[in-house]
Amino acid sequence: MKRFESRNAHFDRLVANPDLRWMGQNTNHVPAHPAVFEAMEKCIRDEGFHIYAPPVGYEKLRHGIIDDLGLSGMAAMVTDGAVEALYHVCHTLLQPGDEFVTTDPTWNWPMAFARSKGAEVKQIPIYGEEYGYRLSAERLAAVMTAKTKIVYLVDPNNPLGTACTKEEISAIVEVVRKAGAYLIHDCTYRDFAFDHTLAATLYPEKTLTIYSFSKWSGLAGLRVGAVIANPDLLESLTASPPNNLGSNIVSQQAAMAALSIKKQWFPEVLRITRENQRIVKEACDKIDGLVVPVFPSNGNFLVVETQKLGIAPEALVAAYQHHNIMIRQGAYHTPKFGDRFIKVSISVPAGWVEEFAHLLPRVIEEARTLKIDASNF
Numbered sequence: 229m230k231r232f233e234s235r236n237a238h239f240d241r242l243v244a245n246p247d248l249r250w251m252g253q254n255t256n257h258v259p260a261h262p263a264v265f266e267a268m269e270k271c272i273r274d275e276g277f278h279i280y281a282p283p284v285g286y287e288k289l290r291h292g293i294i295d296d297l298g299l300s301g302m303a304a305m306v307t308d309g310a311v312e313a314l315y316h317v318c319h320t321l322l323q324p325g326d327e328f329v330t331t332d333p334t335w336n337w338p339m340a341f342a343r344s345k346g347a348e349v350k351q352i353p354i355y356g357e358e359y360g361y362r363l364s365a366e367r368l369a370a371v372m373t374a375k376t377k378i379v380y381l382v383d384p385n386n387p388l389g390t391a392c393t394k395e396e397i398s399a400i401v402e403v404v405r406k407a408g409a410y411l412i413h414d415c416t417y418r419d420f421a422f423d424h425t426l427a428a429t430l431y432p433e434k435t436l437t438i439y440s441f442s443k444w445s446g447l448a449g450l451r452v453g454a455v456i457a458n459p460d461l462l463e464s465l466t467a468s469p470p471n472n473l474g475s476n477i478v479s480q481q482a483a484m485a486a487l488s489i490k491k492q493w494f495p496e497v498l499r500i501t502r503e504n505q506r507i508v509k510e511a512c513d514k515i516d517g518l519v520v521p522v523f524p525s526n527g528n529f530l531v532v533e534t535q536k537l538g539i540a541p542e543a544l545v546a547a548y549q550h551h552n553i554m555i556r557q558g559a560y561h562t563p564k565f566g567d568r569f570i571k572v573s574i575s576v577p578a579g580w581v582e583e584f585a586h587l588l589p590r591v592i593e594e595a596r597t598l599k600i601d602a603s604n605f
């Protein structure tokens with residue numbers, strides 16, 4: 229069987245398991261607001277799905293995204309999830325021989341998109357106390373060359389949970405501006421951050437802000453996201469989009485409804501997520517050898533280091549899977565640092581996190597004895 233087949237079959241088994249607690253993909257499992265159900269139901273009842281949506285999204289949704297970010301003067305293109313926005317930006321802007329700079333760890337798919345266009349990918353390690361788990365402008369400046377076309381910054385960083393301070397992002401933007409490069413500011417986890425500054429406010433000319441409805445609003449399976457840029461830059465991105473027939477209509481209705489209730493609904497999601505962080509941290513603190521290197525996290529996830537226990541992250545992932553809990557091994561994010569940690573997603577019902585915490589000592593013992601095949605994870 230080809231690797232893509234076996235990997236797909238693995239995920240097919242996971243999605244077919246109604247009892248699985250999804251704590252590995254940073255999805256949001258807090259029950260949706262009734263307004264979101266109502267919007268989708270109405271669209272289906274009225275058979276609103278026979279038509280195509282406007283090519284770059286419902287105007288109401290586009291404006292709602294801009295308002296949510298507070299980026300007036302910018303324009304939004306709605307995409308089938310943030311990942312499609314990233315794919316499209318990389319494919320439109322990169323040429324063979326360009327350089328694409330990002331951190332290690334980062335979110336991996338944009339590196340694959342860049343490589344597929346013949347660009348060279350450069351990663352700046354940020355995992356470790358010596359780096360404070362964050363990117364400094366000085367270290368970015370040191371790798372920039374005349375060939376650097378794109379800097380891709382995941383902020384808050386997935387998986388680390390660090391977010392740039394205003395001073396840090398200002399300094400990073402200056403480096404990117406000086407090089408004349410584009411900055412892809414992937415703000416997928418922005419709503420979970422304690423504090424966050426949009427690079428687009430500092431570098432409107434060449435910042436592409438990436439927006440997702442998968443995490444804060446819990447619509448991952450509906451596939452809605454956006455890229456936001458100044459209208460001139462967006463004009464060039466709309467010339468040959470991957471989906472000129474518009475994103476899913478039911479999904480866009482859900483996204484508009486989610487925006488309309490965000491102010492009243494999301495604070496509770498954040499409260500649950502932060503409380504869950506505390507529960508996971510306390511459970512880890514009770515076990516000698518487990519370390520939570522970044523706390524509190526600015527994302528809906530936490531990195532937990534397993535290295536001192538002498539257990540492979542993949543073994544813990546497999547052991548938890550036997551208890552119907554999905555977490556992620558570090559290697560999913562980074563071959564270089566991946567043997568050090570697991571990642572636990574926490575925008576989930578409290579019961580899931582309590583079960584994770586309760587099982588932790590037992591799962592560690594089970595993981596010690598497991599033989600694992602991690603090729604599909």
Ligand SMILES: Cc1ncc(COP(=O)(O)O)c(C=O)c1O
Pocket residue numbers: 253254308309310311312335382386414416439440441442448452453
């Ligand atoms: C940093 C980052 N960007 C983008 C995405 C993809 O988001 P979407 O579900 O909107 O495609 C993810 C998903 O995990 C992510 O972690």
